Amino acid sequence: MDLGRPPEVRLSDGVRALDTVPVTLGEIDHVVESVGAFNADNRAGIEGTLHRISALRNRNGRVIGLTLRVGRAVSGTIGPVRDLVEAGLGVLLLGRPGVGKTTRLREVARVLADEMGKRVIVVDTSNEIAGDGDIPHPAIGRARRMQVPHPDRQHAVMIEAVENHMPEVIIVDEIGTLQEALAARTIAERGVQLVGTAHGNDLANLVTNPTLADLVGGVQSVILGDEEARFRGTQKTVTERKAAPTFDAVVEIVSREQVVVHPDTARSVDALLRTGQAPGELRGNDDAATPPPAVSEPRPSPAQPRTTARQEETDEGQGPTRIYPYAISRDSLDRVIRQLRLPARSVPHPDRADVIVALRSRADDHRLQQALSGRDTPVYEVKKNSTAQLRRLLEGVFHVVKGVDGEDVKGAVAEAEAAARQVLDRGVAVELPPRAAPLRKVQHRVAMQHRLVAESEGSEPQRHLVIMPPEVRGED
Numbered sequence: 001m002d003l004g005r006p007p008e009v010r011l012s013d014g015v016r017a018l019d020t021v022p023v024t025l026g027e028i029d030h031v032v033e034s035v036g037a038f039n040a041d042n043r044a045g046i047e048g049t050l051h052r053i054s055a056l057r058n059r060n061g062r063v064i065g066l067t068l069r070v071g072r073a074v075s076g077t078i079g080p081v082r083d084l085v086e087a088g089l090g091v092l093l094l095g096r097p098g099v100g101k102t103t104r105l106r107e108v109a110r111v112l113a114d115e116m117g118k119r120v121i122v123v124d125t126s127n128e129i130a131g132d133g134d135i136p137h138p139a140i141g142r143a144r145r146m147q148v149p150h151p152d153r154q155h156a157v158m159i160e161a162v163e164n165h166m167p168e169v170i171i172v173d174e175i176g177t178l179q180e181a182l183a184a185r186t187i188a189e190r191g192v193q194l195v196g197t198a199h200g201n202d203l204a205n206l207v208t209n210p211t212l213a214d215l216v217g218g219v220q221s222v223i224l225g226d227e228e229a230r231f232r233g234t235q236k237t238v239t240e241r242k243a244a245p246t247f248d249a250v251v252e253i254v255s256r257e258q259v260v261v262h263p264d265t266a267r268s269v270d271a272l273l274r275t276g277q278a279p280g281e282l283r284g285n286d287d288a289a290t291p292p293p294a295v296s297e298p299r300p301s302p303a304q305p306r307t308t309a310r311q312e313e314t315d316e317g318q319g320p321t322r323i324y325p326y327a328i329s330r331d332s333l334d335r336v337i338r339q340l341r342l343p344a345r346s347v348p349h350p351d352r353a354d355v356i357v358a359l360r361s362r363a364d365d366h367r368l369q370q371a372l373s374g375r376d377t378p379v380y381e382v383k384k385n386s387t388a389q390l391r392r393l394l395e396g397v398f399h400v401v402k403g404v405d406g407e408d409v410k411g412a413v414a415e416a417e418a419a420a421r422q423v424l425d426r427g428v429a430v431e432l433p434p435r436a437a438p439l440r441k442v443q444h445r446v447a448m449q450h451r452l453v454a455e456s457e458g459s460e461p462q463r464h465l466v467i468m469p470p471e472v473r474g475e476d
Contacts, residue, residue, distance in 0.1 A: 045132025073139030095253030
């Protein structure tokens with residue numbers, strides 16, 4: 001609605017006039033009186049709804065135009081990024097105005113709070129995510145909402161949310177200033193999952209934006225030595241990423257139906273700076289059931305479980321492994337999962353878990369044994385409730401080998417799994433191909449998982465593992 005012009009409605013496929021009579025000041029004043037108060041950024045809302053009204057003012061501060069934006073809660077929009085947020089990754093949504101960033105953000109808040117049982121705080125600067133009024137809109141589920149008294153205070157409210165309300169997830173809309181970018185980094189470094197939005201068409205726009213570049217690690221010019229420059233085949237002055245990205249993954253919202261996902265922000269930014277291109281994964285709204293392998297890998301087979309591991313854990317396409325911490329800090333578990341970038345997530349109830357991690361001194365508790373009754377969920381024990389202990393345990397369970405390519409690790413695990421099945425079926429020893437010592441160690445754990453005997457034979461570089469039935473060693 002603009003003073004002196006006919007009112008019109010703007011849709012995705014064009015503009016349509018609602019009337020031929022120009023809008024008057026009286027009509028504009030009537031709308032202004034019917035909605036909530038306008039804040040410092042000239043935005044208002046209607047209590048109990050997701051609609052947003054923005055004002056155009058003249059030099060004297062009088063409202064002479066209104067933009068009434070219809071807000072809706074659309075279910076299913078989380079589909080293309082569901083695997084990212086369920087894995088506990090920090091996700092940044094990019095897109096032009098009106099493409100659906102805030103709509104997806106609402107759905108993310110609802111899924112994390114209701115379906116995953118996490119403590120979610122929504123920092124709602126303009127009351128656009130959870131609607132106007134003191135009671136949040138049901139579209140965000142059980143997530144809590146913190147309102148921002150002034151747009152300039154958004155960064156302070158973000159930090160306040162972490163310090164005062166013990167969130168596991170913070171959701172924030174429209175990160176647009178340097179202070180907000182720094183606040184986002186502070187939140188991420190404190191181990192809280194952060195999901196936010198920013199204006200921009202693609203990752204390249206963000207890298208070249210001096211205000212927001214820190215969200216993806218920032219850039220700096222580096223002078224290489226002569227030998228390094230010759231080795232790289234580049235000039236002596238190159239542009240490189242300055243630090244670790246604030247967000248683990250970046251999602252470019254192309255349209256309401258399609259997004260481009262960069263599941264590893266650091267790798268995408270490095271490729272962009274090196275080659276000028278950062279290829280992503282094109283996904284549609286119907287891709288929720290089949291996340292790409294680059295993000296969600298087949299569940300690894302656990303090593304040395306306290307009870308027999310279920311075969312389903314090694315089946316492909318099952319999504320992240322669900323871990324229930326018993327007498328263990330869930331925040332510490334989530335932090336280790338993020339640091340190791342594991343295809344796993346924590347869950348609040350043991351009946352939803354594929355794996356249970358318990359404190360050794362509490363592993364025989366009646367409550368835990370009752371939850372395990374009639375189930376074959378594997379239980380792993382740690383001596384202390386510490387990040388270091390959890391890290392060592394999960395590195396073993398998920399076969400994380402430092403300095404070794406992930407494909408090589410998966411190949412070694414697949415070899416050991418196949419050999420173990422052959423030993424169990426035929427009752428004969430099976431020799432595996434030669435592997436480096438770290439990979440032999442992984443294969444040894446796989447054999448122990450199947451309660452088989454494994455020994456290394458030969459000399460480097462032909463040293464290899466032999467998997468055999470338990471009775472073979474007993475006969476020797």
